[in-house]
Amino acid sequence: MSAIELIQSDITQLEVDVIVNAANSTLRGGGGVDGAIHRAAGPRLLAECIKLNGCPTGEAKITDGFNLKARFVIHTVGPIWYGGDSHESDQLASCYRKSLSLAVENNCTSIAFPNISTGVYDFPKELAANIAIREVQTFLVTNKSISKVLFCCFDSENYFIYQRLLDKL
Numbered sequence: 001m002s003a004i005e006l007i008q009s010d011i012t013q014l015e016v017d018v019i020v021n022a023a024n025s026t027l028r029g030g031g032g033v034d035g036a037i038h039r040a041a042g043p044r045l046l047a048e049c050i051k052l053n054g055c056p057t058g059e060a061k062i063t064d065g066f067n068l069k070a071r072f073v074i075h076t077v078g079p080i081w082y083g084g085d086s087h088e089s090d091q092l093a094s095c096y097r098k099s100l101s102l103a104v105e106n107n108c109t110s111i112a113f114p115n116i117s118t119g120v121y122d123f124p125k126e127l128a129a130n131i132a133i134r135e136v137q138t139f140l141v142t143n144k145s146i147s148k149v150l151f152c153c154f155d156s157e158n159y160f161i162y163q164r165l166l167d168k169l
């Protein structure tokens, strides 16, 4: 059975060890999924994030989950889409790899990802989904400690793209 699952949901409601946040490099909150996670986790999340001194694009940092059902939040900073010639795909791939590694280091066995960079950062959704699925699949070949990876889509467009791509696996 595949460890990869697809769900259309608000990521803040998921009961997994860790949820991933599509943050910005200040790690001081924002709109979209970032805003939803900060609202649901409560103000202690921002206080912990401020102590982290930001995060470069393509990297990831971990905090407690506070009021969330998830034990942890991994904050990763996806690339802003500038047309594709500015290493955007490599940076997005790095977000998935670094987040998965951090989850393993913190003994997490289940993780949920939002569709990083596909909102206000404008990364093309189909390309982003291909990168996300490829990176997760590759990681799972060599890392057996993660038993569940949830792709959590909020908008129907992303959900149907993932459904079509995952059906082909």
Ligand code: AR6
Binding pocket: 009, 010, 011, 012, 022, 023, 024, 029, 030, 031, 032, 033, 034, 035, 036, 037, 078, 114, 115, 116, 117, 118, 119, 120, 121, 122, 152, 153, 154, 155, 158
């Ligand atoms: N649960 C799951 N997914 C969600 C939720 C939710 N509650 N809300 C939105 N999405 P975006 P980005 C989806 O814009 O493109 C923030 O202001 C949404 O449908 O949240 O990486 C940060 O602070 C989309 O598919 O993140 C940064 O400044 C996906 O989340 C900037 O936005 C990502 O959309 C990051 O931009």
